[in-house]
Amino acid sequence: MADKITLEVFRYRPDDNSEPSFQKYMIPLQRDWVILDALNYIKDHIDGTLSYRWSCRMGICGSCGMMVNEKPVLTCAAFLENLIPGPVRIEPLENFPVVRDLVIDMxxxxxxxxxxxxxxxxxxxxxxxxxxxxxxxxxxxxxxxxxxxxxxxxxxxxxxxxxxxxxxxxxxxxxxxxxxxxxxxxxxxxxxxxxxxxxxxxxxxxxxxxxxxxxxxxxxxxxxxxxxxxxxxxxxxxxxxxxxxxx
Amino acid sequence: MKSHVEPFWWSLFGAGGAISALFLPVLSIIIGLAIPFGWIDIPSYEHIYGIFEPLSVRLVLLAIISLSLFHWAHRFRFTLYEGLQLHRFKYIIAILCYGSAITIVAFASYSLWNY
Incomplete structure (x- = not known):
């Protein structure tokens, strides 16, 4: 199993007047990580400006839904291991206006x-x-x-x-x-x-x-x-x- | 409840879906496979004509024809204005779809009545 995987994360920061784009992050690949763990790793260790919603980590709160490789999933329930070799594309939920990065307007x-x-x-x-x-x-x-x-x-x-x-x-x-x-x-x-x-x-x-x-x-x-x-x-x-x- | 005509069309669509799922495969197999491949003898014209002699049989046939057509009209209407993104023509599309179904049903009723 490879020890690293690339995530292509949708970025949109309206306060910068920047156009929406994809940013690549190379992260360590852990067997037991879900997409949400990977995003938390990016936020804590690579890029603190990344915005996304999450709360319970166990499929109860319903706040961490995102498009992963163009499919809507709860990121706390989607294992990275199943997406090897990557890259894994992460976008905000489709059909909703985007507030910032992976945060949608509900x-x-x-x-x-x-x-x-x-x-x-x-x-x-x-x-x-x-x-x-x-x-x-x-x-x-x-x-x-x-x-x-x-x-x-x-x-x-x-x-x-x-x-x-x-x-x-x-x-x-x-x-x-x-x-x-x-x-x-x-x-x-x-x-x-x-x-x-x-x-x-x-x-x-x-x-x-x-x-x-x-x-x-x-x-x-x-x-x-x-x-x-x-x-x-x-x-x-x-x-x-x-x-x-x-x- | 607000008066809205959509439940009417949907009822015909639902009934048409059920009735065509039941009868059309049977008809397709008999007419499209069994007779051409000679699995059953070709029925004579008089025989077929005789089957539809009673009014009740003709009414059943009219129900199959008309409900299947309304099923088609409803499905095709949504296919056109969502599938082909023709939403701005939605009233024209509805009139054309249901209108053609009604026209064919009227023709079928006339033909079966004057059988």
Whole structure:
């Protein structure tokens, strides 16, 4: 095994008025290093000006997503060893504006997330009930979607989001489903309003790359298709039974 | 829920996908392979004509034809304005795709009715 590997890291420093470019760093190759370890090595020992986001190092926080050799991955989960002999190209997540180096601007995602009200909505609360119990089956309905860590890899992988930035996108729709399918929640129709317009779920053409890159196996593509079936049923119901209650 | 026509087209697209996945491989094998390769005897004109005599059979055929066409129209619409980046023509593309499907369905309905 070679003892060194080259990383080609995307650099963009708007305060320098410099054009985006790639900078090469030769680093020692350690068997147990992930890309994030390599970036931390660069930051600590070679070039302290490199900017990137990271926090937990264990696939929980969702902040270290980047493009590695043109694929969106969590850099804390991508081993250098699998990328021998290199060079390894590291870029900020695709489809997002770049703030600096490997740091992307995630405001668009956060704005869209807020729009689908990703929290439990109750029509009315009964203070006498202290807890709402769920059966394992009721939990299983939404648990998969609740595993999303908002890492936005699916947004980088989604060709539709790349072409049409107004598209609500995979993770947000999967998170809307997480609450829609929770039997304690009553917010289905409020979320349907946010997701049935021009920029909502109907934009998805079921390419499925979001589910392929998801590090938590959330399957946003599946969530969107299930939501479309629900949306289509609701549409036909409203057309054929306009007097029935919207549910 | 806001009124929006997209769920309508998507329902036809979904139904078309399911129905064509079920029936088209069977039809392709019978018409495209089994008959040309002589695995089964060539049915006579009268025989085929007889199969489609009952109105119910013609309705099933119309469902297969029309839903498959709407499946195509929806898929082709997205292929054009995303695949070929023709987003600024999206209304024209939608009218052309669904319009041609509707036209062929109208023609098929007319032909099957006057069978």
């Amino acid at each position: 405001r668009d995602f956060l704005e869209k997330l807020k729009r689908v009200k990703p929290w439990i909505i109750r029509e009315q609360e009964d203070p006498a009930i202290e807890e709402y119990k769920q059966t394992p089956d009721q939990l299983a309905d939404f648990k998969q979607y609740s595993m999303c860590i908002n890492c936005m890899l699916c947004y980088s992988a989604c060709p539709v989001y790349g072409l049409e930035p107004e598209f609500t996108g995979p993770a947000v729709i999967a998170l809307a489903q997480r609450y829609n399918m929770d039997n304690r929640d009553h917010g289905n129709s409020a979320r349907m309003d946010a997701l049935s317009d021009e920029s909502g779920m109907w934009q998805c053409t079921f390419i499925g790359d979001c589910s392929k890159v998801c590090p938590k196996k959330v399957d946003p593509a599946g969530a969107i298709q299930r939501y479309k079936v629900h949306g289509a049923n609701t549409w036909w119901k409203n057309l054929l039974l306009p007097w029935a209650k919207d549910k």
